[in-house]
Amino acid sequence: MKILDYMEIKFPTLELVPSLYHQWDVGIHLSLGEDIYQLKENDELNLERFRLVYEQTLTIFNELFEPSDDLFLVTNVYKHKTEEKSTRKLKVYQPSLKDKRYLTQIQVKTYPYPFDIEEAEQYEMQQFSLLCRRGDLRVNQLLKAASNEDFPLNPRFGGYSIDYPDIFFVNITKDIIFFVYDDRGCEVVALDAEQIRPLYEKYYNWVDEVDRKKIEQGLSESGS
Template sequence: EEEDEILFVTDVHTMNKDLFLQKRPLNVYLKYIKDKKRLYQLNHHRLPSVFQDEDKDDQSLTHRFVLSCKKTELRYVQLLQAINYEDFAHPSTIMKSNPQSGYDIYFINLSKKMIFHLYDDRGCDILASNKESIRFLYEEYNNWILDYNREEIDLLFT
């Protein structure tokens, strides 16, 4: 809904020694937030890599950017298109000036207690605190469920 409270979260996965994010601001927020003054409320956290194996001395880390906003403050259609084109040579590519870093973008709907994560042109993850709130997705788009997820998801909803 238009007035739902949303956390717009971007995780950028990079190496500890990579100074890219210290030199340039994250392009995704400049392009896809309508009111640039909102950028002053952007939170940044440096975290151990979310992919880090505890047994390895991994030098990677995750930069997490979080902005609290409303749907109307985002250019979300353009952002979702850019995520879909990320694996292709396209002008909307989000990390085109830092291709060695990976990223994940999440929309956390605090009002509905749901998380939406479009990972690329092949699909998305949708999570909810209450499975009944997304049952309609399971029923309407069941044929979109990937085979390797189907058994687990079917058990959840049946």
């Protein structure tokens, strides 16, 4: 199975790009870090915040993914069409796969640049995908690297210079998609509201008040 085939069947109007929550009715946006600022008063990184974010993202992942669940690990890499012909080491699949034989099964497809910027036609998005199981991945390392996007912390993803890569965990057993956009928050969307309702109820305090009405409406309409 290819990620494109799966998405066309299960999430036909959804693009695997940031802001999943705004594209799909059944979803949750969770804020991370509990308002602990990223920097201390002396401008040093506040590692307490990042330790909390790592713990929160892993907690959410564990709520959504069972060891036996099949999933796609999808990576979006953004690049200039002509100026960047070769990439720096991606540092997503190689360090995160327990069995390196999976590296030969990674698929890639090129798409138009998905963000609304000037001269967007000069850029493109390469989307890598791998069908595997949760147990095949070093999940904690992936979640940390996603959270570290804006700060000089390791682990980090590599790639082209114009944008940090985005990764999506697409659970094809439960039809759930999980995306950590950076240390500030993450998004979860689902085909069936009942798959993510327990997450919303259990971690209600991680949801900003401004988002609750939309989330509850989506969960209610899907479950009715």
